[in-house]
Amino acid sequence: DAKTTQPTSMDCAEGRAANLPCNHSTISGNEYVYWYRQIHSQGPQYIIHGLKNNETNEMASLIITEDRKSSTLILPHATLRDTAVYYCIVRAPNSGNTPLVFGKGTRLSVIA
Amino acid sequence: GAGVSQSPRYKVAKRGQDVALRCDPISGHVSLFWYQQALGQGPEFLTYFQNEAQLDKSGLPSDRFFAERPEGSVSTLKIQRTQQEDSAVYLCASTPYGSYNEQFFGPGTRLTVL
Numbered sequence: 731d732a733k734t735t736q737p738t739s740m741d742c743a744e745g746r747a748a749n750l751p752c753n754h755s756t757i758s759g760n761e762y763v764y765w766y767r768q769i770h771s772q773g774p775q776y777i778i779h780g781l782k783n784n785e786t787n788e789m790a791s792l793i794i795t796e797d798r799k800s801s802t803l804i805l806p807h808a809t810l811r812d813t814a815v816y817y818c819i820v821r822a823p824n825s826g827n828t829p830l831v832f833g834k835g836t837r838l839s840v841i842a
Numbered sequence: 843g844a845g846v847s848q849s850p851r852y853k854v855a856k857r858g859q860d861v862a863l864r865c866d867p868i869s870g871h872v873s874l875f876w877y878q879q880a881l882g883q884g885p886e887f888l889t890y891f892q893n894e895a896q897l898d899k900s901g902l903p904s905d906r907f908f909a910e911r912p913e914g915s916v917s918t919l920k921i922q923r924t925q926q927e928d929s930a931v932y933l934c935a936s937t938p939y940g941s942y943n944e945q946f947f948g949p950g951t952r953l954t955v956l
Contacts, residue, residue: 773933773947826943832884
């Protein structure tokens with residue numbers, strides 16, 4: 731799986747959009763971009779994933795650049811409960827038999 | 843429905859003691875993973891089961907670590923002769939079948955070795 735690079739930490743004002751970047755310049759053509767988050771004292775939680783098109787679900791939006799070398803996770807209206815560590819992970823398709831490879835992630839602090 | 847559960851949530855052990863950590867995956871989930879998370883780090887893979895078969899144990903840090911899933915549901919991670927460096931959060935995750943990519947995590951067990 732390709733390596734990812736994320737900022738160590740970010741702050742966001744409550745109610746504003748949180749934009750979390752991820753670089754994955756060595757991503758292969760068939761690898762997906764996954765995002766998980768880990769709230770304090772909980773296990774990681776799946777957020778969203780995508781291949782090349784932008785994706786949106788009830789939690790977030792994922793914007794992947796055309797060259798697929800970077801992506802941005804967007805939380806449109808951040809709340810205090812969104813304070814967590816966010817992990818960007820690149821995975822091959824149908825890789826359910828392989829473990830997730832986590833980096834250090836981005837620690838997002840949502841401030842009232 | 844019920845998610846992945848782990849017990850105990852917290853465990854304090856004296857150095858040299860044996861510990862057993864339990865994971866109850868989501869009912870019917872075929873795949874089960876164990877991860878170790880040191881303070882300030884992302885989770886790191888320990889071992890993987892598909893049903894009762896342990897298909898990958900390449901992440902186990904030493905032969906003091908042993909995992910089993912005898913009936914293909916509940917799994918136990920055992921650490922013998924615990925050392926201070928074993929202090930970490932141990933996370934369990936399950937998925938419904940092998941090709942499914944999303945993993946469902948439990949809350950973890952925080953092990954502190956004194």
